[in-house]
Amino acid sequence: MSNGDDGEIWFGAPASSLTPLDADIAAQEIADLAERAREAGFVQTANLLEGSSPLANFLAAAFNLSPFLRDCARRWPGSLERLYSVRLDDRLTELNILIRGLGILEGQTETGLMKALREAKGEAHFLIALAELAAVADAEITVKRLSDLADACVNAAIDFLLLDAHRSGKLNVADPAKPADKSGWIILGMGKLGARELNFSSDIDLIVFFDPAAPAIPDPYESTETFVRLTRRLVRILQDRTEHGYVFRTDLRLRPDPGSTPLAIPVEAALIYYEGRGQNWERAAIIKARPVAGDIGAGKAFLKELTPYVWRKYMDYAAIADVHSIKRQIHAHKGHGEVAVKGHNVKLGRGGIREIEFFVQTQQLIAGGRFPELRGRETVPMLKVLAQRGWITPEACNALATQYWFLRDVEHAIQMVADEQTHNLPEDDAGLERIARMVGFVGAEEFSTAFRKSLHLVESHYAALFETAPQLTRGVGNLVFTGDVDDPSTLQTLSELGFSRPSDICRVIRTWHFGRYRATQSSDARERLTELTPALLETFGRTKRADEAILRFDEFLSGLPAGIQLFSLLQSNPALLDLLATIMGAAPRLAAIITRRAHVFDGLLDPAILSELPNKAYLAIRLEAFLQGAELHEEKLDRLRIFAAEQQFLIGVRLMKGAIDAERAGKAFSDLADLTIGAALEAVEAEFAARHGRVPGGEVAILGMGKLGSRELTAGSDVDLILLYRHDPDAEESDGEKPLAPSHYYSRLTQRLIAAVSAPTAEGVLYELDLRLRPSGNKGPVATHIDAFRKYQRSEAWTWEHMALTRGRAIAGDEALRRVVDEEVAQIIALPRDEQAIFKDAREMRDTIAREKPARNIWDLKLIEGGQIDLEFIAQCARLTGHIEPGEWPPTSTGDALSRLTAGLCTPQTRDDLVRAYELYLALTQMVRLCLTGPLDPDDVPPGLADLLLRSTDLPSLGVLEAHIRETAEKVKTAFDELLGRS
Incomplete structure (x- = not known):
């Protein structure tokens, strides 16, 4: 076999050169693959892998960079062998034809179909990824291949289900060879599937309709039940994880009013909904709708019926502000600091894919009614049409098109690593280096430079779009605040800007201009504030609770020692003004913090924040x-x-702006608590030792429990602590001026620590403390000797105490004792237990909580049936009963534990459902706790907070989000009952 020829045989072109992360591991892995291939009889593949050709080197690097692809090669070595007889692109065509035929195969069963779909999709997925890594297929080709693959899989499932319904007499298909024709079952692909822009590990968004008058339907009155049942089976066939994997995760939440409509909706009911109650986000979503399976003719006819609803004949500028809000408030940043590369979300983050997509969709909604050529589904072709029609400049078109495909390449690389539906770049150096090499860069530094440049380019064009959009540049009317009498035209202007009590707002602003606050006493400050006022009022007006926002800002202003620096900063930095308005309008809790402690705002002056x-x-x-x-x-x-308050505020701002996600925020809040409580302990120990000396051999460790221990703290969380100590066995007292016996010494020390951390002062409190999880609870001593802790946990502790201990983590104190504590906790958790007794105790505890503390509403995510408590109990019981897959460290967080549940406890599908539920609840809880001081009232959600919640979950409306919460909670409740053995 000649070196260098294989790439052209496989791909039709030489494969690109990749560099592995670890050449030694790569060589070992490729040798293992060669051995497996030879044992399986795939001689050509084995010879290739044992050689040193460019293709062999490419494969070694690819499999080292992508554990997912390495595992695919181990599972399907025959897929590589086949590439010696048929080129990769031809093999993909063969697989799509094969897949489409699976649904009408004679004697096909649902189990057989599920297995065959997973095997064929797995091979196709593998080959599509290889082609992109080899640089013989770019992102534009890859997204179409992935979309065609999804189309084929959905069609196969639809055909099978229609034939099955035909055989059972529920339907009468006209042609068993083409069961979907005239069946009346309409499957619309939405989002990236509809646009044929699917990403590597994407969900597929579907909306399912049916026509009760279709010839295939014998009884229109039973049609809803029939198609709902078929749709439920469709989701199971595609989504359920089996030993063969899954096909595509399937999402039906974009259907009309998902909280109250069936999974399959009659077309007449759908048309009535869209024409009467349809929202602007749904208009934007339908731009990408495409009939992908089922009765294609009926699907096209349905979309044609929707044309007047989606494509308005007038220039629809008025709707764009609403769309902008509902589409997760993707803010038009104007360079407020550098962009973080590590951890950046390439889809939803600053300068990301969503901004390009929304740039295009906004223009389409404005002009598509008059110009049919602007009604296309695909992003980049529509950019070109927009440029041709003069809606955007050729420069904007070329820049956004280039960056779109670059960002899609990065997105694919992120997802190829482990076939995970994530859009976040890794947070560690090795992970970022991996992605850099996968997308063709020499290393992480070169990639980071290009990535930042790309994001800034995108956000500059995105910001320019909204700077020039007519609804955002209308002239502000009269704004006169002199004298004591309200100017009528000023009142009208304020009303138009969104203020419901314009006279009260006039009075507030006159207070500023009359210099009644320290911040406005200087003439320079008042002059700057006067210049800033129009922009300030416009920005606060867009918060939808303009009066509340401006009053909170007024309270903030009244506490400022000086104002000229802030006013100058806001005047020159609109992004900061937008952020301040968001806080005042959407986040009463953060607004209260900066009102009481204006110094925390100083942290926002850091351009790298x-x-x-x-x-x-x-x-x-x-x-x-x-x-x-x-x-x-x-x-x-x-x-x-002061430090803790400022950093909590800045972590919250990062979460609010999308610079970090909910999981990273939880870790950051917890890391901050670790450090500041640790520093407080050091300060208290030093102060205490000055008077009482130290106990010989004495060491202290703080065991963090609850959300602190699991690194899932939210804004404003209490912290659960247990203080443990040890000392020389023969130590009788401390060696200071006023000696104390060891037990007395550490009790007094702990009380000093409690006062230092939680006693209110002029600077507030560091944290509210909860020590009830210590041995014997409130009845026990506030400090516990490690030996007493060990004895209590092994002989007296209740099940709930061991469940709580699964989240325990030594967070501060002497390093040697911290190691002992962590090891002791691990040993206690690993003790043998009666599994059924643990599960029974957990069920009884859950029932008690449900009786004594029922959930207030669906937003009480902790207490609802199927909520956070259920997830925590499942994770904790799994830890105590050994149902956690081994790893580098024991999982203290609920999310980590759920992601490592063993097959002996639950199916992969259930595990995925639980992890997704955890991620949803975490995202919502972090944002609500950040913004509100109390529970969320579903009837009175600040619009700005609603936008933040929708952005963090990537859902289009609160109705859809509430339906998703209910659906998620039902899955969790079912899993809780099944896993913990409720009869």
């Missing part, structure tokens, strides 16, 4: 710098309170 991940190393460096020079005990504690 949104680009640096607030991990433990980052926070530790800043804490050390902040504490420098503080000598006195109280000064240290006050600085800790």
Whole structure:
């Protein structure tokens, strides 16, 4: 076999050169694959893998960079062998034909179809990824291949189900060879599937309709039940994880009013809904709708009926502000700091894919009614049409098209690593290096430079679009705030801007201009504020609760010691003004923080605030710098309170702006607590030792419990702690001026720590503490010797205490004792237990909670049936009963534990459902706790908060989100009952 020829045989062109992350591991893996191939009789593949041709080197690097592709090669070595007889693109065509025929195969069963679909889809997925990594297929080709593959799989499932219904007498298909024709079953592909722009690990968004008058339907009155049942089976065939994997995760939530409509909707009911109650986000969604399976003719006719609804004949500028809001408030940033590469979301983050898509959709909604050529589904072709028609410049078209495909390449690389539906770049150096190499860069530094440039280019064009959009540049009318009498035209202007009490707003603004606050006493400050006022009012007006927002800003202003710096900053930095308006309008909790402690706003002056991940190393460096020079005990504690308040605020801002996700926010809040409580402990120990000395051999460790231990803290969370200590066995008292016996010494020390952390001062409190999880609860001593802790946990603790301990983590104190504590916790959790007794205790605890603390409403995510408590109990019981897959470290977080549930406890599908539920609840809880001081009232959600919740879940409306919560909770409740053995 000649070196270098294989790439052309396989791909029709030489494969690109890739560099593995670890050449030694890559060589070992490729040798293992060669051995497997030879054992399976695939001689040509084995010879290739054992050689040193360019193709062999490419495969070694590809499999080292992508564990998913390596596992595919191990599972399907025959797919490589076949490429010696048929080229990759021809093999993909063969697979699509094969897949489409599976549904009408003689004697096909549902189980057989599910297995065959998973095997064929797996091979196709593998080959599509190889082609992109080899650079013989770019992202544009890849998304179409993935979409064609999804089309084929959905068609096969639809054909099988229609034939099955035909055989059972539920339907009368006209032609068993083409069962979908005239069946009346309409399957619309939405989003990226509809646009034929599917990403590598994407869900497929479907909406299912049916025509009760179709010839195939014998009884129109039973048609809803028939098609709902068929649709439910369709989802199961495509989505359920089996030992053969899954086909495509399937999402039906884009259908009309998903909280109250069936999975399959009659076309007449759908048309009535869209024409009478349809929302602007649904108009935008239907732009990409495409009949992908079922009765294609009926699907096209249905979309034609919707044309007047989607494509308005007038220039629809008025609707765009609404669309902009509902589509997750993707803000038009104007360079507020650098963009973080690590952890950046390439889909929803600043300068990401969604901004390009929304750039195009907005223009389509404005002009598509008059210009039919603007009604296409695909993003880049529509950019070109927009440029041809003069709606955007050729420069914008070329730049956005180039960056779109670049970002899609990056997205595919992220997902190819482990076939996970994620859009976040890795947070670690090795992970970023992996992605850089997969997309053809020399290394992470070169990639990071190109990536930042791409994001800034996208967001500059996106911002320019909204700067020039007519509805955003209308002239502000009269704004006169002199004298004591309201100017009538000013009142009218304020009303038009969105203020419901314009006279009250006039009075507030006159207060500013009359210099009644310290921040407005200087003439320079008042002059800057006067210049800023129109932009301020416009920005606050867009929050939809303009009066509340401006009053909160007024309260903030009244507490500022000076104003000129802030006013100048807001005037020159519209992104910061937008952020301030978002806080005032959407986040009463954050607004209260900056009103009480204006200094926390200073952190936003750092231009790198949104680009640096607030991990433990980052926070530790800043804490050390902040504490420098503080000598006195109280000064240290006050600085800790100031630092914690500012950093909590800045973590919250990052979450609100989408710079970090909910999981990273939880870790950051927890890391901050670790560091500041640890520093408080050091300060208290030093102050206490000055009077009472130290106990010989004495060591202290703090065991973090609850959400602190699991690194899932939210804004404003209490922290659960247990203080443990040990000392020399023969130590009788401390060695200070006023010696104390060891038990007394550590109890007093703990009480000092409690006061230091939770006693209210002029700078507030560091954290509210909860010590009820210590041995014997409130009846026990506040500090516990490690031996007493060990004995209690092994002989006296209740099941709920061991469940709580699964989240335990030593967070501060002496390093040696911390290691002992963590090891002791691990040993206690690993003790042998009666599995059924644990499950029974957990069920009884859950029932007690449900009786004594019922959920207020669907947004009470902790207490609803199928909510966070159910997830936590499943994770904790799994830890205690050994149903966790082994890993580098024991999982303290609920999410980590759920993702490692063993096959002995649940199916892969159930595990996926639980992890997704955890991610949903976490995203919502973090945002609600960040923005509100109390529970969320579903009848009074601040519009700005609604936008943040929708952005964080990537859903289009609160109705869809509530339906998704209910559906998710039902799955969790079912899993809880099944896994923990409720009869």
